[in-house]
Amino acid sequence: MKIMGPKIMNNFLVIFIGTIISILLTITTFPLGNYSPDWIFLFIIYWLIAIPTLYSYPLIWFVGILADVTLGSILGMNALSFLILSYLVKKNYKSLRYFTTIQQSLIILIIITIKITMLIFIDDMAETSIYDRSAYWSGLISALIWPIIFYGLRHIRRKYNIV
Numbered sequence: 001m002k003i004m005g006p007k008i009m010n011n012f013l014v015i016f017i018g019t020i021i022s023i024l025l026t027i028t029t030f031p032l033g034n035y036s037p038d039w040i041f042l043f044i045i046y047w048l049i050a051i052p053t054l055y056s057y058p059l060i061w062f063v064g065i066l067a068d069v070t071l072g073s074i075l076g077m078n079a080l081s082f083l084i085l086s087y088l089v090k091k092n093y094k095s096l097r098y099f100t101t102i103q104q105s106l107i108i109l110i111i112i113t114i115k116i117t118m119l120i121f122i123d124d125m126a127e128t129s130i131y132d133r134s135a136y137w138s139g140l141i142s143a144l145i146w147p148i149i150f151y152g153l154r155h156i157r158r159k160y161n162i163v
Helices: 006-028 030-035 039-050 057-071 077-091 093-097 101-126 133-159
Strands: none
Touching: 006 030, 006 039, 006 057, 006 133, 030 133, 039 057, 039 077, 039 093, 039 101, 039 133, 057 077, 077 093, 077 101, 101 133
8 A cells, every 4th residue: 555645645735724724715704795705716726827736627526516515506516617617727827827916817807707607607597596697796806816815825835845
């Protein structure tokens, strides 16, 4: 039986603790409603840009299911949107790395706007009323706090030598 090396264990802990923290941030900002940032997806986007091999597609799907359970949405809605948009981010991570944080914020705004549009479309198809047009505020707030997420997670990545 092969035991995980320290780097693999570090990566696993970062994913696990980061996912838990992003879910806790999502729960604690529930009172903000549609003005709450998309914490979970912001964490995923950061790690896809910084270290694209850290998050696998099955793991992104699982985190999306956790987001669905946390948000009380139809099971698979966030998982599907996370998976599709993560694929796009992962395919373009080399260019995204070289953008400034302001440029990345604009990309985040576009990505989360697409995500919310997908969620509203699925919500309308399922005839539930979980998401409405005011959910677009979440994309704007997420774009505004992206520099904080970016520099905070980059500090953690460098401090704990995550590669």
